[in-house]
Amino acid sequence: MSEPTIRVPLRALAHARAGDKGNTSNVAVIVYAPELYPLVRDQLTPERFAAHFRGRITGRVERFEVARLGVINYVAHGALGGGVSRNLNLDQYGKSLSAAVLGFEVEVPARLRNSLRGPLPDSPTTPRPDDHPGGTDGH
Amino acid sequence: MTLRIGSGSAWWGDRISPAERNAAEGDLDYLCFETMAESTVSAAQVRARRDPTFGGYDTYLEDRFRAVLPHCIRRGTRIVSNQGWIDPLAAARKVKALLVEHGAGDWPVAAVTGGVITDRVRDLAGSVLETGAPLSSITDPIVSAEAYLGAEPIVEALAAGAMVVLTGRVADPSLFLAPMMHAFGWASTDHARLGQGTGIGHLMECGAQVTGGYFADPGFKDVPDPWDLAFPIAEVEPDGSAVITKVAGSGGLVDRRTVLEQMFYEVHDPARYLTPDVVVDFTSAEIEEIGPDRVRVSRIGGTPRTDTLKVSVGVLEGFVGEDTFYYAGPGATDRARLAERILRERFRVVGLVAEELRIDILGVSALHGPMSRSTAEPYEVAVRVAARTRTRAEADKIGREVDGMAVSGVGMTAKRVPHGDRVREVVGIWSTLVPRDAVRPQVHLL
Structure with a gap:
């Protein structure tokens, strides 16, 4: 990737909603514009989602992609402390987990900055190979 | 139309x-x-x-x-x-x-x-969807089972x-x-x-x-x-x-x-x-x-x-005791961390038997745990203590030990008047499937 990029929280690209079922939380990530979809799909892999939530969720992460609607649905098992009624976390339903995913950092080509929301960094940054958000498995 | x-x-x-x-x-x-x-x-x-x-x-x-x-x-x-x-x-x-x-x-x-099949669910159901274990592995009392x-x-x-x-x-x-x-x-x-x-x-x-x-x-x-x-x-x-x-x-x-x-x-x-x-x-x-x-x-x-219906099974699984107290001003987080340490020692002294004990500092990492981003020192924080126990007597120990933090705890501890809703019963909810034809809905007209 040689073109200039900026690094921004997912919150600049997408909104999200969390729902509960048993001990599982689903977090639907919805991009604000279609051109942002491939960035989320390529960078917020199920593995990186799990790494982002390390220590907060205990089970596997599944992912369902619906590109035509601009939605990626993450299903995180073991997210609710054994289930809503048993959960000792103050957020018994895991509603705030959608906010947690919006803190994931995404690298966005600078040419797409007009598609982004919220405050953005001033200047493009060219990433180092070991500096990729969410892990060191640069691609 | x-x-x-x-x-x-x-x-x-x-x-x-x-x-x-x-x-x-x-x-x-x-x-x-x-x-x-x-x-x-x-x-x-x-x-x-x-x-x-x-x-x-x-x-x-x-x-x-x-x-x-x-x-x-x-x-x-x-x-x-x-x-x-x-x-x-x-x-x-x-x-x-x-x-x-x-x-x-x-x-x-x-x-x-x-839709209520509480008395029949143990005969009808196979496994618990969340765990894969047979329903018979639930040994706690089943208080309800109802089909969707x-x-x-x-x-x-x-x-x-x-x-x-x-x-x-x-x-x-x-x-x-x-x-x-x-x-x-x-x-x-x-x-x-x-x-x-x-x-x-x-x-x-x-x-x-x-x-x-x-x-x-x-x-x-x-x-x-x-x-x-x-x-x-x-x-x-x-x-x-x-x-x-x-x-x-x-x-x-x-x-x-x-x-x-x-x-x-x-x-x-x-x-x-x-x-x-x-x-x-x-x-x-x-x-x-x-x-x-x-x-x-x-x-x-x-x-x-x-050809199956989902059934929600409610199981009496014990109690949760919980309470919260507060710190504000310079050093608030340090005092909260000392309070946490005191409470953990106290629970050892009183022999708390809990399946899970959790002490969070609200304002720092209570909701998102280890993934919480560290930011500037918060001006005020809450210490929130919760434990899941088998008996009400054990759950009561949470509020009783927080009571003790009033005069025996850390300086400048803010606390509510002891209140009565610090223990709740836990009804665990598990799901299973039953054959659709085992459930016969009835319609009554008044």
């Missing part, structure tokens, strides 16, 4: 005035109330055993019906509601009395029963002339699907229309969550007049496509974003959303903003329903 279906509630604690507004201004053919969470039935069973004054149905039933009945009677709006909880017949009798009081004693009221019924018994009640239908546990979207099936004559094998109609029901079942509730994020997703949200209205066409909208002049919004967030709410595989009536496929959906606060939703798919 366009069928107008309004939402009256999304859960037990929901606001009542938006239901009244929908009834008064929505020109509704149907008003649907969803009042049950996963734990509602088991909590109701526990309460029914201890509280002889508890009617077995939504504790706000009378408030809700008094708010909407005058409007529904005037307009001829039929009501479908799962406020029957564990005694739909009692709820139906109460509604009948309210109708008499409002001069509409001739309105037929139906109760749908038959579908739309069919409600359709039967409507066909019999019921103007109000009270149910216990029904899959939430089925409350909205039933009026469509009845009005448009859809067969239970018409998977395409049932899929589309159930999809619309799913958008409606959480009330304001599609009209601007559970949505606002200042600067990113702003919501107009968020203190004045309306509950949604679906204008449904005979093919099941619908416009999601709300009464004019209300706050909130309906747009592509609110619809998409709700479409995927509590969904796992969006191509296979299982309900008792049909398997829904959201991936083919078309979503069009056709006007202010008007979104047309079409082309949601459907495939045949499964």
Whole structure:
């Protein structure tokens, strides 16, 4: 990737909603514009989602992609402390987990900055190979 | 013909005035109330055993019906509601009395029963969906087991002339699907229309969550007049496509974003959303903003329903004790951390026996735990202590040890007056499947 990029929280690209079922939380990530979809799909892999939530969720992460609607649905098992009624976390339903995913950092080509929301960094940054958000498995 | 279906509630604690507004201004053919969470039935069973004054149905039933009945009677709006909880017949009798009081004693009221299978679940069920273990591995007392019924018994009640239908546990979207099936004559094998109609029901079942509730994020997703949200209205066409909208002049919004967030709410595989009536496929959906606060939703798919019903099993699993106290000003977090250390030692001294003990510093990492981003030192924090225990006596130790922090704890500790609601009973909720034909819903007409 040689073109200039900026690094921004997912919150600049997408909104999200969390729902509960048993001990599982689903977090639907919805991009604000279609051109942002491939960035989320390529960078917020199920593995990186799990790494982002390390220590907060205990089970596997599944992912369902619906590109035509601009939605990626993450299903995180073991997210609710054994289930809503048993959960000792103050957020018994895991509603705030959608906010947690919006803190994931995404690298966005600078040419797409007009598609982004919220405050953005001033200047493009060219990433180092070991500096990729969410892990060191640069691609 | 366009069928107008309004939402009256999304859960037990929901606001009542938006239901009244929908009834008064929505020109509704149907008003649907969803009042049950996963734990509602088991909590109701526990309460029914201890509280002889508890009617077995939504504790706000009378408030809700008094708010909407005058409007529904005037307009001829039929009501479908799962406020029957564990005694739909009692709820139906109460509604009948309210109708008499409002001069509409001739309105037929139906109760749908038959979903409760507490006494049979151990014989019928295979494994626990969440764990894969056999149901027999649950050794704690099972207080409730109820199947998620579908739309069919409600359709039967409507066909019999019921103007109000009270149910216990029904899959939430089925409350909205039933009026469509009845009005448009859809067969239970018409998977395409049932899929589309159930999809619309799913958008409606959480009330304001599609009209601007559970949505606002200042600067990113702003919501107009968020203190004045309306509950949604679906204008449904005979093919099941619908416009999601709300009464004019209300706050909130309906747009592509609110619809998409709700479409995927509590969904796992969006191509296979299982309900008792049909398997829904959201991936083919078309979503069009056709006007202010008007979104047309079409082309949601459907495939045949499964031959099992989901059953929710409530299990008495002990108690949770919890309490909270507070620090503010310079060094607040340091004092909170010392308090945590003192409490952990104290729980050792008093021999607390807990399945899980959790001490969080609210303001730092209580909700997101180890993934919390460190930011500047907060000005004020709360220390929140919680433990899950087998006995009430053990759970009581949490509040008792927090009491001790008043004069024996850390300097400058802020604390509430000891209060009585520091222990709650835990009813674990587990899911299992039973053969569909093992559950026989019944419709009673009053």
